[in-house]
Amino acid sequence: MLTAPATVQSALRRLAALGNLLLPGYCPLCEALLRSGEWLCSACREQLSTAAPSACSRCAEPYHSPDADHLCQRCRAAEPPFIWLRAAGLYNDSAATAVAAFKYRGKISLDRALAQLIITRHAPRIREFAPQLIIPVPLHPRRLRRRGYNQALLLARQLGRQLDIPVDHTSLIRTSDTTTQLHLSAQQRLNNLRHAFALSRPLAADRVLLVDDVATTTATLRACCQPLHSNGTTCAAVVIARASI
Numbered sequence: 001m002l003t004a005p006a007t008v009q010s011a012l013r014r015l016a017a018l019g020n021l022l023l024p025g026y027c028p029l030c031e032a033l034l035r036s037g038e039w040l041c042s043a044c045r046e047q048l049s050t051a052a053p054s055a056c057s058r059c060a061e062p063y064h065s066p067d068a069d070h071l072c073q074r075c076r077a078a079e080p081p082f083i084w085l086r087a088a089g090l091y092n093d094s095a096a097t098a099v100a101a102f103k104y105r106g107k108i109s110l111d112r113a114l115a116q117l118i119i120t121r122h123a124p125r126i127r128e129f130a131p132q133l134i135i136p137v138p139l140h141p142r143r144l145r146r147r148g149y150n151q152a153l154l155l156a157r158q159l160g161r162q163l164d165i166p167v168d169h170t171s172l173i174r175t176s177d178t179t180t181q182l183h184l185s186a187q188q189r190l191n192n193l194r195h196a197f198a199l200s201r202p203l204a205a206d207r208v209l210l211v212d213d214v215a216t217t218t219a220t221l222r223a224c225c226q227p228l229h230s231n232g233t234t235c236a237a238v239v240i241a242r243a244s245i
């Protein structure tokens, strides 16, 4: 039999759960009032979905000219090991705020909204590619311990759930803890990352969708694809935001 305080506690918990359903929510980025069923306000969604006038068809490097229709210099110099890379939007101020909150400030509840932005824009392309697995860009175990979670895995799980594709976060591993790459040139980043990833076991999948938060030089995604490419697996990749150097 339940004691009185336990009954009260249980009633309060039920009430709180009901409150979450009935009370209006606030946008986790700008604190605007959300409409029912929304995870981000429409203004933030629009900002995070901002597209470049045109972009590299392979790696989504943004161009300023609306009618540019060619591969970017980096893809022409070294063909990427992924067949395409696509982002929910450009790395603008809103994307920087969202990614920082999601990645460094523990706002893991943004996972669903951010995955939804990728799906809204790229679901047909992903379905056409028909990946058998979704693989998040792995963190080195040391960094994972420090941060407590891998933001790319949270995103991958939401994408997997919403697209009904299994997520594999154990086959691709990070073998070296590369230092923060912001101060390095593109070539230095690539050299630094060259052997940073490996497969822990052979993978049966022919097609894999890689997931990360931001792509800038694409060095990390290129490096992730290398062991998959050697395994005979074709990679495509999605990110929240596409930055440019």
Ligand SMILES: [Zn+2]
Pocket (backbone or CB within 6 Å): 027, 028, 029, 030, 031, 032, 040, 041, 042, 043, 044, 045
């Ligand atoms: Zn907002």
Ligand SMILES: [Zn+2]
Pocket (backbone or CB within 6 Å): 056, 057, 058, 059, 060, 061, 071, 072, 073, 074, 075, 076
């Ligand atoms: Zn490109």
